[in-house]
Amino acid sequence: MNEISRHIQASNIGGTAEYYRYPEEVREEFIQTEGIEFRDGSRVTAAEVWDYLTNVGPVKFPNLYDNSNLYTGRLSRDVTLPFTLKHNYLLMTMHERMTKAKAQGHPIVFVQGGQSVDPYYAAGAIALRPASTGIWARRQREGLTRNQDELEGQREKQKAYNAISFEVCNSAGYEHIQEGNVPADMVAPYTALRCSDVSYGTEAHRHGPRREDVKLLLVDYPLDHQKDKDWAIRYFADNLRRLTRNIDSLTGRTTTEDDLAREIKLHNEGRRLSVEIADLWWSAANPPTNGKDRRDLFQLGGMEVHGDPVASLSILREAKAYIEKRVRQDHKTQGVQDNAARLFVCGSCVFPNDYRCEEAGGIIVGNDNHWSDITTIVDESGEPYYELAKAVLSYPYEQPLPERAKWTVEQIRKSRTDGVLFLYKWGCNTQSAIARLLVDEIKAQAGIPTIIIEDDMTRTQTEQLQNRVNAFIEMVF
Amino acid sequence: MTLKSVEAIQRRLAGRPAELAAARAAGAKVVGFQGYSLPEELIHALGLIPIRIGLGGSDRLVELGGRYISTKNCVYVRETVGLFADDTDPYITNSDVFAFDATCLQTFRTAEVVEYYFKKTVFIIGVPRNFYLDEANTYFAAELSNFVSRLEEFAGTKLTEANLAASIALYNQIRAEIVAIYDYQATQHPRISWEQVFDVIQAGYVLDRQEYLGLLQALHGELAAGQGEAVIGRTDDDEARIFISGSVIPPGDKKLISIISELGGRIVGDDLWSGLIPYVEVDIKEPTIEAIAWAYLHRTPHGALPYLDLATDGRIARLKSLIGTFKADGVIYHTLRYCDPYTFKAKETKDILEQIGIPLLELHTEYAGSDVEAIRTRVEAFIEMIKLKTETEIAA
Numbered sequence: 085m086n087e088i089s090r091h092i093q094a095s096n097i098g099g100t101a102e103y104y105r106y107p108e109e110v111r112e113e114f115i116q117t118e119g120i121e122f123r124d125g126s127r128v129t130a131a132e133v134w135d136y137l138t139n140v141g142p143v144k145f146p147n148l149y150d151n152s153n154l155y156t157g158r159l160s161r162d163v164t165l166p167f168t169l170k171h172n173y174l175l176m177t178m179h180e181r182m183t184k185a186k187a188q189g190h191p192i193v194f195v196q197g198g199q200s201v202d203p204y205y206a207a208g209a210i211a212l213r214p215a216s217t218g219i220w221a222r223r224q225r226e227g228l229t230r231n232q233d234e235l236e237g238q239r240e241k242q243k244a245y246n247a248i249s250f251e252v253c254n255s256a257g258y259e260h261i262q263e264g265n266v267p268a269d270m271v272a273p274y275t276a277l278r279c280s281d282v283s284y285g286t287e288a289h290r291h292g293p294r295r296e297d298v299k300l301l302l303v304d305y306p307l308d309h310q311k312d313k314d315w316a317i318r319y320f321a322d323n324l325r326r327l328t329r330n331i332d333s334l335t336g337r338t339t340t341e342d343d344l345a346r347e348i349k350l351h352n353e354g355r356r357l358s359v360e361i362a363d364l365w366w367s368a369a370n371p372p373t374n375g376k377d378r379r380d381l382f383q384l385g386g387m388e389v390h391g392d393p394v395a396s397l398s399i400l401r402e403a404k405a406y407i408e409k410r411v412r413q414d415h416k417t418q419g420v421q422d423n424a425a426r427l428f429v430c431g432s433c434v435f436p437n438d439y440r441c442e443e444a445g446g447i448i449v450g451n452d453n454h455w456s457d458i459t460t461i462v463d464e465s466g467e468p469y470y471e472l473a474k475a476v477l478s479y480p481y482e483q484p485l486p487e488r489a490k491w492t493v494e495q496i497r498k499s500r501t502d503g504v505l506f507l508y509k510w511g512c513n514t515q516s517a518i519a520r521l522l523v524d525e526i527k528a529q530a531g532i533p534t535i536i537i538e539d540d541m542t543r544t545q546t547e548q549l550q551n552r553v554n555a556f557i558e559m560v561f
Numbered sequence: 562m563t564l565k566s567v568e569a570i571q572r573r574l575a576g577r578p579a580e581l582a583a584a585r586a587a588g589a590k591v592v593g594f595q596g597y598s599l600p601e602e603l604i605h606a607l608g609l610i611p612i613r614i615g616l617g618g619s620d621r622l623v624e625l626g627g628r629y630i631s632t633k634n635c636v637y638v639r640e641t642v643g644l645f646a647d648d649t650d651p652y653i654t655n656s657d658v659f660a661f662d663a664t665c666l667q668t669f670r671t672a673e674v675v676e677y678y679f680k681k682t683v684f685i686i687g688v689p690r691n692f693y694l695d696e697a698n699t700y701f702a703a704e705l706s707n708f709v710s711r712l713e714e715f716a717g718t719k720l721t722e723a724n725l726a727a728s729i730a731l732y733n734q735i736r737a738e739i740v741a742i743y744d745y746q747a748t749q750h751p752r753i754s755w756e757q758v759f760d761v762i763q764a765g766y767v768l769d770r771q772e773y774l775g776l777l778q779a780l781h782g783e784l785a786a787g788q789g790e791a792v793i794g795r796t797d798d799d800e801a802r803i804f805i806s807g808s809v810i811p812p813g814d815k816k817l818i819s820i821i822s823e824l825g826g827r828i829v830g831d832d833l834w835s836g837l838i839p840y841v842e843v844d845i846k847e848p849t850i851e852a853i854a855w856a857y858l859h860r861t862p863h864g865a866l867p868y869l870d871l872a873t874d875g876r877i878a879r880l881k882s883l884i885g886t887f888k889a890d891g892v893i894y895h896t897l898r899y900c901d902p903y904t905f906k907a908k909e910t911k912d913i914l915e916q917i918g919i920p921l922l923e924l925h926t927e928y929a930g931s932d933v934e935a936i937r938t939r940v941e942a943f944i945e946m947i948k949l950k951t952e953t954e955i956a957a
């Protein structure tokens with residue numbers, strides 16, 4: 085019996101599905117690891133995390149413990165990496181933690197993915213992107229199987245389709261916010277090109293049932309060589325100031341430049357840690373983690389997924405030491421095949437099932453979405469609004485195509501990628517528009533195979549997506 | 562009904578490609594452009610020839626464009642790219658450089674694709690989403706100044722206040738004539754239809770602007786001579802006065818317009834950015850780039866520029882006002898597939914108009930002919946419903 089199968093213990097929670105349980109034999113080692121610090125000064129010990137994951141979680145959220153390899157969000161089996169357990173704990177406790185933070189006076193602000201959240205936290209708010217609002221909404225429903233949970237999710241999404249359009253890909257959290265599942269106080273994303281639907285989706289909130297309760301604001305992201313234009317940087321800095329002023333109107337306090345400078349410093353540490361972890365990960369002869377844990381680790385530098393940057397930073401710091409150790413020891417990760425085909429994912433939002441990619445002989449080693457913002461460090465020496473604006477307008481993902489392609493090729497080379505997947509959601513105008521252009525330029529510069537695949541938010545095409553990804557892996561392998 | 566001045570415009574339009582080629586051979590430079598927030602005045606004031614590019618209605622060009630840009634982009638964008646791939650459209654082949662603005666983000670992407678695959682020189686103008694803020698005006702003025710600098714370099718000349726003032730005056734006159742002519746199509750006994758006015762407006766995309774003004778003045782004169790002042794009102798058999806709103810209907814896209822006319826609907830107004838709306842209330846207060854920036858940002862907002870307060874949305878206010886002005890009975894809200902700026906507002910617009918008793922039919926379509934009969938059925942039912950409502954109201 086190998087490590088993976090030993091950890092899979094069938095139980096009868098919620099019906100006939102097979103459910104995962106964290107194995108008791110790793111408990112002792114795990115509870116000796118660091119606890120998690122939170123933004124409000126509270127802490128949770130590793131023992132408490134263990135207790136939650138093994139006693140509370142399986143009862144409240146059996147869907148998360150579903151053991152099917154068809155489940156993209158399946159819990160990672162890499163139980164000797166404390167990060168993965170703590171990350172899952174933070175996601176499972178989203179509802180309790182966010183409700184508590186809101187009660188402590190922190191406004192909830194909806195943002196988009198792939199953007200920095202420094203100014204929101206500087207003003208005392210909690211910035212949540214679509215995935216995080218979705219997690220919060222779903223963690224309010226207990227005792228569901230995976231199918232029940234997915235059906236509920238689809239039912240919620242349908243409300244956004246009805247209120248906006250069936251062509252809406254990103255509904256800007258409409259279904260959760262306007263239905264009152266997530267008590268957001270403000271919708272205030274950056275209007276970056278990453279997702280054009282976010283701007284129109286934000287506008288849609290003006291006719292929703294909670295339109296009187298939810299403040300709307302767009303942090304207007306200028307386009308076209310924006311980082312090279314001082315007037316564009318100043319305009320975006322003004323937008324950032326307007327953002328913090330608007331949050332201040334909710335909290336009753338005044339956000340100072342020092343507040344922002346402190347927050348930038350904290351978030352820079354997260355961004356730097358993720359970049360250092362990526363460099364370590366990519367330098368290893370064998371992938372030191374599976375693809376899912378890699379993605380979670382790299383993305384954590386965005387400091388927004390848990391709704392608590394201090395908690396994210398706390399587990400990132402610990403994770404780096406583990407990755408260093410694994411790279412030193414030439415760790416071989418369970419489930420990842422020898423000489424796996426290394427894939428890089430470009431585009432937006434869509435991701436194939438990491439576990440099934442690994443079964444097929446591949447592994448996803450990097451992605452541009454939710455990464456370009458993390459690789460952009462803010463200069464801490466200058467005027468904080470201006471420097472933050474300058475950095476944000478420098479996101480490689482948002483640059484003119486030749487520049488974006490050049491950066492992407494750099495990531496591909498560093499990660500020793502064998503093939504590139506460009507994935508986008510059905511209805512995604514701005515990423516799909518340059519899919520061919522970007523992959524043509526990558527092929528020209530890096531000389532590796534590429535494929536463009538479209539996926540559907542409703543997950544009705546998941547098998548088609550995976551089938552094509554697996555065929556691509558077979559070709560690259 | 563045939564108006565001599567409309568025929569004159571059509572003749573001039575037919576001869577324009579050859580004229581443009583001759584002008585270029587004689588040293589003139591042509592700027593092909595696309596975008597709602599791109600002030601033509603700036604191109605014209607530098608002695609360059611502005612040509613608004615883009616067509617609709619061709620499946621072939623849509624398919625061709627879709628090979629470069631995505632099939633998840635609207636057909637107008639795909640056909641624009643298709644025009645570059647095909648490289649036979651005289652306005653594409655006769656343009657020396659191209660300018661796009663970022664009002665619609667898909668237009669911004671079009672510029673990137675055109676630059677990369679077709680090796681064209683492309684100028685892009687950033688457009689603020691928060692267009693109503695003071696700082697947005699500062700940003701947009703800087704973008705326009707940057708655009709002018711690039712045009713000056715291309716033209717080999719500098720923008721002068723006198724030239725800018727002259728161009729602004731010319732365009733103000735063109736806008737005033739279009740607004741005046743537009744009223745005639747909605748009158749009780751019109752000598753010109755909305756369809757003809759729509760074509761006249763779109764002829765102005767490519768004709769020499771000074772000559773175009775003369776043609777408009779002649780048309781205005783002919784209409785005034787034939788029926789005096791334009792008094793908007795319903796004719797006796799005018800049972801379904803239709804207003805068209807929503808996504809762009811560019812030259813060449815006649816599908817929906819033909820269906821409405823064939824089924825007895827009378828189109829009397831629109832707020833399309835390929836129709837009346839760019840010419841309404843453009844208030845350039847002085848011959849400066851800053852004043853042009855302010856005027857363009859304070860026109861009726863394009864649907865691609867989000868506005869977060871429904872109660873003060875200038876686009877909605879303008880829509881309601883025009884529906885009233887042109888005495889429309891119902892709105893056909895035309896949305897192209899993947900045109901998010903207008904598609905996302907369809908239900909909201911329907912709900913708003915319902916409150917003032919105006920029915921709205923959304924038609925979500927592409928250029929393909931496969932949905933013609935489906936559209937025909939829906940338009941027919943909508944027109945019948947309006948007729949019945951009109952008859953009932955008249956009887957009451």
